[in-house]
Amino acid sequence: MTQSMTAFARKEIQQEWGTLVWEIRSVNHRYLEPILRLPDNLRELETGLREKLRQHLSRGKVECTLRFQAAAGQGSMVINEPLLQSLLDACDQVQTLLPKAGKLNPLEVLQWPGVLQSSEHDLAEVQAEALDQFDEALAELVQGRQREGGELAQLILQRLTAMSSIVAKVRDLLPAILERQRQQLLDKFAELQIELDPTRLEQEMVLLAQKADVAEELDRLDTHIQEVKRVLRQSGSIGRRLDFLMQELNREANTLSSKSIVADTTQQAVELKVLIEQMREQVQNIE
Structure with missing residues (x-):
């Protein structure tokens, strides 16, 4: 199933020991880039x-x-006395070496990492609940990516259908275009009162037909369109493959435009490139 890379999920749970809130948001990126923001006392869950x-x-x-908010009475502050004593001893040594050093500010001492600790509820239960809630939030995120991915796939399929119609239209136009060019050449000869050389006329028509021959480009466009549809039916990460196919489609549309000898096919080539660009923008959000 086609998955988007854009989604959001949120899970919150309240227990006697406090409140846990998970928020997961994802946006498009070339690779998987996880960014985890955890409370210090739950940092060991990161791996x-x-x-x-x-x-x-x-x-x-x-x-x-x-985010973890301890319940009232579960987060009273406790001083790590051994660490505090070690810190005070170190400060005494500093003051001995530097007599002019100022007196210690108690609030600054309490800010030293590890001096002030929270006598929280048993963290094992909190960690277990955090993991369970993360699983639920992650499942919700994946479902959101799948829903949006399905919508993106439908948008792309609609444009592929429009492209197929344009390719078929150009195929139908080619014989009429060549005949029109042949008639214009005859009219030009008649206007200039130039004696018509049948052999020269045929040579000119052959050159014109070769210049206007876009059958190969149309065949490749059809092939790429079918390949995009096949890839959209696959599971897993398909975004990079689709992006490559968009480049190939755009290359064939450019060639079709460069070979155009009338405004009709030029306009159809422009329409193709518009549709391809619209698909490319959607593909950037597909996993």
Whole structure:
């Protein structure tokens, strides 16, 4: 199933020990780029969370934010006395070496990492719940990417259908275009009162037909259109493949335009390029 790289998911749970809130948002990116923002006391979950992301996603910039608010009475502050004493001893040594050093500010001491700790509820339960909620949020994110991916696939298929119609129209126009060019050549000879050389006329028509021959380009356009449809039916990461096919379609449309000898085919080539550019913009969001 076609998946977008753009989605958002949010999960919140409240327990006696506090509140956990997960927010996951993803946008298009060339590769998978996970960004995790976790509370310090839950930082050890990061490795497992990254592995879960790799298992479910292939591309996209994915920002995962976890907020943890301890319940009242669960977050009283406790001083790490051994660490504080070590810090004070070190400060005494500094003041001995530097007599002019100012007195310690207690608030500054408390800001030293690890001196002030939170006597929170058993973190094992909080971590387990955080992992469960992450799984649910990730599943919701994947479902959102799939829904949007399905819509993108439909938009692309609509434009592929329009392209097929244009290719068929150009095929039908070619015989009439060549006949019109032949008649214009005859009229020009008659206007200039030039004696018509049948052999020369045939040579001119052969050259004209060779210049206007876009059958190969039309065949390749049909082939690429069918390949895009086939890729859209595949599962997994298909965005890069689709992007390559958009380049190939655009190349054939440019060649068709350069070989055009009348305004009709030039206009059809322009329409093709418009449709291809619209598809390319959508493809940038596909995983």
